[in-house]
Amino acid sequence: MAKLNIEIGALQLANPVMTASGTFGYGTEYQDFIDLSKLGAAIVKGTTIKPREGNPYPRMAETPSGMLNAVGLQNKGAEYFVRNIYPTVRTLGCPAIVNVSGSTIEDYIAAAEIIDTLHDIPAIELNISCPNVKQGGMAFGVKPESAEAVVSAVRKVYHKTLIVKLSPNVTDITEIARAAEHAGADAVSLITTLLGMAIDAETRKPVLSTVTGGLSGPAVKPIALRMVWQTAKAVNIPIIGIGGICSATDAIEFLLAGATAVEIGTANFIDPSVTMKVIDGINDYLDRHGFKSVTDIIGGLIS
């Protein structure tokens, strides 16, 4: 039995397997299928300062080895979260991390300040892929300057572990990762979904109400793996690998590429108990290869 525990900033996790925001609800949706207390952490649904209805249906399209979504951050807002969801989320049995999104820097600050007061939320994951409504809708996360601005602003008001989630829809993800590190992020998680599109040839219409949406699932794994490997060489803070992880082998590949931990997203829809299988499989791999701790394989790629 190898040691599976890892550290990210001040976070001490029992194992490196977390759930990706937006794919795991608030955790309780999965309690009939898995023992939530066995997760490294649960990253729960994206929260914004004000409630959001999200985009109109249809907001999902199945694609080869993956899916597109355009949910649009549907959530009931930070105050509702504190009143109605936090009391449950704090009792999941594993650390619960809140994903925070916003349309302006002020929105991010306000939401982060509220979550900062919640004793049993040890970290936030900042989604900087949202459009900045004050700057023509360009996403915060696509330029190092705007990424640094929003991360710095949140860092000033948020006192616990700050994870910054990076978009792959950029020319050079390592520049954005460096900007986040420079602005005080404790870790970066990558990748969010890749911008994609689906068309129904029969009706000659887009499948999604928003025309474009975010691609996830095994289809994106090679891209995510490459970006984690590149980012690991560019920053000194821990990396959380995300993108199409469906098995322990997938997770181990991300660890070898330089990730300290992983998030499992879309695979939860196919197998609601996949996270447990990944944790057990990582343990088996470490035993089989004679590693005493999961930290022994982080960045262990032989090239």
Next chain:
Amino acid sequence: MGKYQLDLVVRSVRTISSDTFLLELTMPGTGARLPEVQPGQFAEFLVRGSETTFLRRPISIHDVDYQNNAIYFLIRKAGAGTAKMSELKTGDTINVILPLGNGFDYATTMPKHPLLVGGGVGVAPLLLLGKAMKSAGIRPEFLFGGRGKDNLLRIDEYGKSGKVHVTTEDGSCGQKGFVTDHTVLKEESFDCIYSCGPTPMMKAVASYASEKGIPCQVSLEHKMACGIGACLCCVEDTKDGNVCVCKEGPVFNTEKLLWQN
């Protein structure tokens, strides 16, 4: 009510029409009993061996026989995933998550003489509903519509729970026209309507029910990913905002929906 992820065993696969089949599943091993399910609930099937099928396929529960530990699904081959499922053989296993969603309500309102309106393969959940109603002392009748005779599925089975009325668009069976044209709607008086089928049909049924002041429940079919209310992909815009069809539905009271707009 708990949800289960189970490897169910195929007991039989039976052709019902040119594009539909009846899948009978049972629990693996000996002694394990099927979980209790409600009429209108559904299951999510993991389809193996279809290159273009990535997500699970949501299929409504057609019938359940607890004595024989059997659960039935009436499935239309609508695409590659369901076509692959039609190739299952006796003894195969298939991974299923069930029971999901909220079913039809009859137990709290106890209608005396409800009408169950189905179109195409949308009739599937109405079999279990009709049986459950009959057992509860309710007297349901069925009204089914299809393009032609081939689209009317397992009529005799439904007939065991109540009178079946039929319309076809081509007039090959029953009265010619749509379900809302059937004379039974003028001849009989129903105190509740339950419907499942194509959206235009359900909207017409809901509109008829609303005109007559009859309570109406419909079962919606939206594209789904998780099936358990986690991903928020299968939403329907309602008077309460966007809600998940998989978790808050698939059955809704039509007064909750924004269909009249």
